[in-house]
Amino acid sequence: MNDDNRPKPIEKAGFSDGHALLVAVAAYPKVSPLPPAVINDAREVTAVLTSPAYCGYDPKNVTTLLDSEATLEAIRRELSALASRAKPDDTVMIFFSGHGARLGDPNGPESALMPVDCDPGDVSATVLLETELSSLLADIKAQRLVVFIDACHSGGAGSFKAVGNIAGLGFSEKSLDRLAQGTGRVLIASSRASETSLVLLGASNSLFTEHLVGALRGAARTHGDGLIRIFEIFNYVAEKVRGAAPGRQHPIFKASDLEDNFPVALDRGGAKGIAAHQNPAVSGGIWRELENILADLYPAGPLDQEIWARAGGDVSRLRLTGTGRASWFAAIQTLQRGGGGAHISQSALVQAALQDFPHHLALTQMSQRS
Structure with missing residues (x-):
């Protein structure tokens, strides 16, 4: 192969056009708590994104909300802050790990993300409904946006059986389809709506995030030009998760108008x-x-x-x-x-x-x- 045809490694010291919001809730006070791995997940993703040896995001462009910090108002505020600072040519990553719920008619439910202050007695007013989340995402003008949703964990099974207007836990694939509307919008979920997002015995991270972090650290197969792209991340994570839990967990990818395999971070591999x-x-x-x-x-x-x-x-x-x-x-x-x-x-x-x-x-x- 002629050397002139090979991708040229980038020389940038950092991924200055990258912005991220990471939200994780495990210690829910009014519903079933989730494993500590949920919090470790957000911390690990934050660490690899902001490391100059790996992804190169500027720490001032990365916000992490953990447990008591992750209120409904705080999540709304930080999504609005992303919309205020992210420019059209920027890249935005959003990561949510916690409970998700499907509300209303089981045949056509609306999905919602559950902040730390969600209240089973007043569900619709205390969760981030799909319609509101869709609007907040639409306000973000960055043409490269990826949302990772890890909203179904075995630790939450049965939490809402007594609440009449909740159709089930998790996040429906139809909801992901609707949220992925728009140019350069990608939604990646850790598992199908019918599955649980696994935390293997003794593991410090969920299975999905363990391999997401691995991809961001340099394990995914890339072009060799110093950038890691969205398909490369998903292909690596999906293959690793399916291999570790055959037939039990299948990450899913949703995009409606994706024009290119856009870069998500630097690929520096340490x-x-x-x-x-x-x-x-x-x-x-x-x-x-x-x-x-x-x-x-x-x-x-x-x-x-x-x-x-x-x-x-x-x-x-x-x-x-x-x-x-x-x-x-x-x-x-x-x-x-x-x-x-x-x-x-x-x-x-x-x-x-x-x-x-x-x-x-x-x-x-x-x-x-x-």
Whole structure:
């Protein structure tokens, strides 16, 4: 292939035209609470979006509302703020994780997102109805807008059985179709309306968001020009979720007038870490290099995405205390001394990480050296 035909990597230090609103509610005071993973989901997406090593969003353009912050009034206010600051050529990402409900006639329900202050005794006045959400989205003039809705969790099953005007939990696909009306509008839901959005046993994130974050960290197959696009994100997430939960969860994609496969963020795959670790002799050798890379890719520590176990390690042999970075320091020290499990090695750890981040340059170089 002629080098001149290859996509040219971008040189931008940040994705300055990116804006995001992330909302997550788990501790509902008046309805069934959801797993803590719901809050972790929003925190992880916020972290990867605002990291200069990954997506490059300006932190001042990213707002996160968690639990008590995520009132109906606050969500309305922040959606209006997005409409005020996002220009037509900008990219806007909205992420909601929490309860969703289908209201009214079961044969033609209207969907709604449920803020932390929703009240089962006055549902229609205390939720964000589909019609209002559609209007708020229409006010956002950015021609590249993606909304991730993770509004059906097993922890909420049966919460509203006693409330007469609620037809069911979750978010209907017809509602997603209606919300996706408009040029450059994409709606991605974590599961079909008939399914639950899974949180696997012991996981710190929902299955859907675990792989969304993985895509944003560089695991998705991209053009190689330094940008990650909407189809690339969805294709990666859908494949990973369906593979992890066969027949149980199917992410869905809705768009009515999508003119191109638009970029959502920078595709840097830990670029800051790569630059810092180009010279192992300077950074303390290959062990120190590996420790820093893994701390960037798996910030919760060796339990994150079960990376240590997948590499053949035994987590019971580790001392996991303090921050994720501190746990990685201790784990790598243990591995250097021949501990951490009978089947784990430096090479196995690198190969396991490459399964999640196949385009990570520093890991690829390390695998070639080992």
